[in-house]
Each structure stands twice: as C-alpha cells, then as structure tokens.
Amino acid sequence: MTTSFKPASLQVLPVACGLLLLLTGMAAWPWAGTARAAEAAAPATADRAIERVLAKVFPALVRVDVVMVDGDGGRLNKRRGAGSGVVISPAGHVVTNHHVAGRARHLVCRMADGEEIDADLVGTDPLADIAVMKLDLASRPAGAKPLAVAAFGDSDRVRVGDRVFALGSPAAVSQSVTAGIVSNTSMVQPEFFWPFTLKLDGEDVGELVRWIAHDAVIFGGNSGGPLVNAGGEIVGINEIGLGSLGGAVPGNLAKSVAEQLIATGRVDRSWIGLEAQPLLKDARERRGVLVAGVIADSPADKAGIKPGDIVLAVNDTAVNCLIPDELALFNRIVLGLPVGKPATLRILGGGVAGDEKTVTVTTMRRERTVADDEEVRSWGMTARDFTRMSALEHRRPDTRGVQVDSVRGGGPCTDARPPLEPGDVIVSVAGKQVESLEALRRASRELTAGREPPVSVVVGFERKKSQYLTVVKIGREPPAQKPGLARRPWLPAATQVLTQELAEALNLSGQKGVRVTQVFPVGKDGERPDLAVGDLLFTLDGEPIDASRAEDASAFTSASQEDPAPSR
Numbered sequence: 246m247t248t249s250f251k252p253a254s255l256q257v258l259p260v261a262c263g264l265l266l267l268l269t270g271m272a273a274w275p276w277a278g279t280a281r282a283a284e285a286a287a288p289a290t291a292d293r294a295i296e297r298v299l300a301k302v303f304p305a306l307v308r309v310d311v312v313m314v315d316g317d318g319g320r321l322n323k324r325r326g327a328g329s330g331v332v333i334s335p336a337g338h339v340v341t342n343h344h345v346a347g348r349a350r351h352l353v354c355r356m357a358d359g360e361e362i363d364a365d366l367v368g369t370d371p372l373a374d375i376a377v378m379k380l381d382l383a384s385r386p387a388g389a390k391p392l393a394v395a396a397f398g399d400s401d402r403v404r405v406g407d408r409v410f411a412l413g414s415p416a417a418v419s420q421s422v423t424a425g426i427v428s429n430t431s432m433v434q435p436e437f438f439w440p441f442t443l444k445l446d447g448e449d450v451g452e453l454v455r456w457i458a459h460d461a462v463i464f465g466g467n468s469g470g471p472l473v474n475a476g477g478e479i480v481g482i483n484e485i486g487l488g489s490l491g492g493a494v495p496g497n498l499a500k501s502v503a504e505q506l507i508a509t510g511r512v513d514r515s516w517i518g519l520e521a522q523p524l525l526k527d528a529r530e531r532r533g534v535l536v537a538g539v540i541a542d543s544p545a546d547k548a549g550i551k552p553g554d555i556v557l558a559v560n561d562t563a564v565n566c567l568i569p570d571e572l573a574l575f576n577r578i579v580l581g582l583p584v585g586k587p588a589t590l591r592i593l594g595g596g597v598a599g600d601e602k603t604v605t606v607t608t609m610r611r612e613r614t615v616a617d618d619e620e621v622r623s624w625g626m627t628a629r630d631f632t633r634m635s636a637l638e639h640r641r642p643d644t645r646g647v648q649v650d651s652v653r654g655g656g657p658c659t660d661a662r663p664p665l666e667p668g669d670v671i672v673s674v675a676g677k678q679v680e681s682l683e684a685l686r687r688a689s690r691e692l693t694a695g696r697e698p699p700v701s702v703v704v705g706f707e708r709k710k711s712q713y714l715t716v717v718k719i720g721r722e723p724p725a726q727k728p729g730l731a732r733r734p735w736l737p738a739a740t741q742v743l744t745q746e747l748a749e750a751l752n753l754s755g756q757k758g759v760r761v762t763q764v765f766p767v768g769k770d771g772e773r774p775d776l777a778v779g780d781l782l783f784t785l786d787g788e789p790i791d792a793s794r795a796e797d798a799s800a801f802t803s804a805s806q807e808d809p810a811p812s813r
Contacts (some may be wrong), residue, residue: 450484
C-alpha cells in the first residue's frame with residue numbers, strides 16, 4: 246500500500262493529501278445503552294457548540310492567497326498557493342502555517358465577509374510550522390468595521406473524545422467548518438511507518454511538534470486554519486491530513502511562537518549539541534533520556550557529556566523518555582532554554598546506577614537548519630550558504646563553501662565538464678577560496694568586469710568526499726527582470742498556415758505563407774490594423790514566410806515577434 250504524508254496546502258490548487266490507514270473492527274461497547282440514553286440531549290449541546298464557534302471564530306477566519314518562490318531548474322520560480330489563517334489580534338495579526346506563507350512574496354487575505362486585504366509576513370518558524378502575517382489595515386476604506394478576533398484556549402486541557410471543529414478554506418474555496426472529535430492528543434510520526442519525516446526548509450517538524458489528531462474533515466487548503474473546541478477557543482492550528490484524520494499543531498505551542506514572532510520577528514531557541522533517544526528496552530534504569538550522540542565542540546561536548554549517558558533532569562525539571570512519543574517533550578525543554586545562559590543537567594554517567602553528576606552547559610543560539618536558496622543567473626543555478634546546522638548535517642568542518650541547490654539545463658553549470666550538480670559544494674573560483682555565496686558573487690563580478698563574452702573559470706568543488714576541478718563559462722550577472730509590458734513586436738492577428746492542400750484549393754499551388762483568421766483591436770480606442778480575415782501573407786519584413794505545414798505555425802509566430810532588422 247502506498248503511503249503519503251505532507252502538509253495540506255503545498256500545491257498550486259491544494260488537494261487532499263494523507264495517509265491511508267488500516268482500520269480494524271470492534272465489538273459493541275458494553276455501555277452502548279448508556280450512550281443511547283444520552284442521545285436526546287446531545288443535539289442541543291452540539292447545536293450550542295456550533296453557535297459558539299460560528300459567533301466567536303468563524304468571522305475571524307481568513308483564506309490566504311499566496312505567491313511564493315521556490316528554487317528549481319536553476320531559477321527562483323514563482324507559484325501560487327492557498328491556505329487558511331485566523332485573526333488573533335485587533336492590530337490585524339493572522340496566524341497560519343509556515344508551509345502556507347513562510348516563502349511568500351505576496352499575500353492576500355480574504356475575510357469571512359468577502360473583504361480582501363493585502364498582508365505582510367511578520368515572521369515564520371519552520372520548526373513549528375507556524376507563521377504570522379499582518380493585515381494592511383491602512384488600506385481598508387474609512388468606516389470599515391473592526392476586525393473579528395479569535396482567542397486561544399488551553400490546548401493542554403484537550404482530551405481524547407472532546408468535540409472539536411476545523412475551520413478553513415478547503416481546496417481554496419470559501420470558508421467552511423467541519424466537526425469531529427479528538428482521537429489523539431500527542432500524535433507523532435513513527436519512522437517505521439512513514440517513509441520520510443515531515444521536513445520544511447530542512448527542519449524536522451516532528452522534533453518539536455506532537456499533533457492533536459482529530460476526525461473533523463479537512464482537505465488541502467485547510468492548512469493554517471484553527472482547530473476550535475466546543476467553547477469557541479483555538480486549541481490548534483491545522484497542518485496535515487492523514488486519510489480521514491487531521492493533525493493540528495497544539496494551540497499553546499502555536500500561541501507561544503506567534504507571540505515571539507509578533508514581538509521580535511523571530512523565534513530564538515537554544516542548542517547544546519546533544520542528540521537524544523528513548524531509553525533502550527533492556528536498560529536497567531527506567532527514567533531519563535538516553536544520549537545518542539554529542540556534536541564535537543558543542544556545549545554538551547565541552548561539558549563532558551558522552552553518548553550512553555542518561556539525562557535525568559534539566560534545570561531541576563525531571564525528564565523521561567521511554568517511547569518515541571515523549572521525545573518531543575524533552576526537545577521542547579532544551580530548545581526553550583535561555584540562549585547564551587548556563588543550564589544544569591543531572592546526568593547518569595554511562596547508564597551506571599549510582600554514578601550521578603551535575604554538569605553545566607552554556608547554550609548557543611540555534612541557527613536555521615538551511616539557509617534560503619538564492620538565484621545566481623550568471624551561473625545558471627540556485628545556491629545557498631551553509632549554516633552551522635547544515636554544515637553538521639553534511640559532516641563539514643565549517644560553514645565555508647557554497648552548496649548548489651539546482652541547475653538550469655543548458656546553462657553554464659550543466660555545460661561544464663564535469664558538470665556541476667545539485668548537492669555539489671563550490672569551494673574555489675579561479676584558485677581563490679570561496680567562503681560564502683556573497684564571496685562567489687564578488688569573484689564573478691571581478692572576473693567578468695568589462696568583458697562581454699563569457700569567461701572560462703576554473704572552479705573547485707566537492708562531491709561527497711571527492712574533490713574535483715571543472716571549467717565554467719560565466720558571464721556578467723544580468724539585471725534582475727522586472728515584470729512589465731511585453732517588449733517584443735506583436736502582429737495583431739491570428740493566422741493559419743497555408744498548407745499545400747489549402748494552397749492548391751485556392752489555386753496557389755506551391756505558394757507558402759499564412760492566412761489571417763482573426764484581427765485584434767489595438768490602441769486605446771480599439772482601432773483595427775489594415776488587415777482583414779482571409780488576407781494571405783507571403784512575406785514579413787521583405788523575407789518570404791516559409792510556412793507550408795501545420796507545424797510551421799510556431800515558427801511564423803516566433804518570426805513575427807522578432808525585433809525588425811536595422812535598416813542599412
């Protein structure tokens with residue numbers, strides 16, 4: 246059985262995505278009679294809950310239309326997407342998912358009453374998959390009614406069986422609400438079942454998030470919309486679809502991240518260089534978190550922590566991890582430590598009973614796992630710098646070098662021999678070490694200054710553990726393209742090729758050219774050119790139109806859009 250697992254609004258037109266689950270039957274519950282006795286009161290209770298949701302949250306629901314960029318084929322390409330969000334402050338702050346708005350270049354929010362308001366990205370956090378936008382309230386007409394604002398509840402109080410409502414814009418249509426119950430309050434992604442983890446811009450979301458699972462129906466486009474309890478409070482932000490189940494980022498985590506993004510535009514987290522895992526099943530100790538690895542020269546390494554040690558407490562807060570479901574709680578404690586401040590860890594050395602000690606680690610700021618990709622048009626590639634985290638992941642001694650992200654077919658990188666490929670690391674240009682993407686751009690400008698034809702440059706790069714040299718022909722960096730009016734000439738008419746059969750039927754055997762099938766108005770007053778349907782065109786700028794087959798139509802269109810040759 247094929248499985249799939251991904252955020253719900255990554256497609257141009259979001260579609261339902263999820264994981265097919267195997268379900269097993271169950272015998273009738275012994276308390277079924279008691280449940281039937283309560284059925285009479287249930288409809289009234291449910292109706293009141295829906296009324297509260299519609300009154301408190303539905304007016305604050307927004308549909309998010311996004312223009313975003315992604316590196317592919319050596320270019321930063323724009324694409325459209327859609328998702329959901331909810332207004333959480335009178336100032337116009339809207340919370341949504343990072344995978345909805347985190348890479349946005351243009352944002353428009355459509356309110357529940359149909360009003361459309363442009364928005365700006367305030368900040369984004371791929372690790373929690375939460376982003377915050379701010380509506381451009383100054384653009385609203387005078388006398389516009391105040392924004393409806395929804396409030397967060399306490400997601401720690403959510404229990405399995407609680408009635409919940411999922412609000413959003415499925416498939417990018419108008420806002421809607423569906424109802425269900427909570428099926429799991431701490432859903433994680435088990436490695437043995439899903440073929441890959443949910444990673445957003447290099448961040449493993451499951452490292453921090455334990456989803457609230459529910460069966461309120463959601464589809465692609467619901468991402469970023471609120472999960473609401475029966476009291477009309479936000480208890481989660483919907484993120485993923487798994488067949489008939491939905492998964493929401495817990496509201497308390499989303500609220501904390503949103504508050505930090507609103508205050509500073511970023512989320513500061515601590516890093517100590519410790520990799521953790523649940524205790525082994527045959528371990529004598531049944532408390533604590535097992536240290537699986539320690540990064541060299543990290544705060545944990547400098548504090549003397551070793552693989553095999555067991556962490557019993559962090560700043561006097563006891564920690565425990567017997568199953569993978571509990572690992573995110575430990576990560577949350579470590580990531581939440583004050584940045585640059587000392588923290589105490591109580592350690593059971595090597596798992597040996599009685600060998601307890603307390604160590605002090607001074608935390609470091611956790612950088613992004615991967616840097617943004619940027620377009621280098623003169624090289625025909627997109628590339629990115631290394632962060633500390635990405636350098637560690639690629640087992641590099643430092644952050645020097647430029648990582649190739651994608652290359653353009655037929656461009657300088659692919660024409661090189663050997664060609665540069667995604668994943669390669671450029672380490673030198675013309676014999677000079679390349680420290681960063683900016684250093685590569687600077688070297689390129691210096692090598693091509695005042696030279697019109699492309700310059701052949703010796704480039705050193707690393708591929709896995711091997712070091713190579715290649716020659717790349719780079720030109721001057723072209724100016725950034727700005728959208729505007731078409732610069733090419735345009736023949737204001739549609740045409741068909743004068744095929745051999747058509748020419749013979751018109752007593753023009755052997756004649757090549759095109760026939761006008763439609764004439765378009767031009768100019769502000771809609772004047773029509775001196776052409777008419779049925780006219781036959783045999784030359785263009787004095788050159789014969791070499792068209793006699795249906796497939797020659799595109800050749801004529803291209804020729805008609807070329808700039809005219811200069812007069813002599």
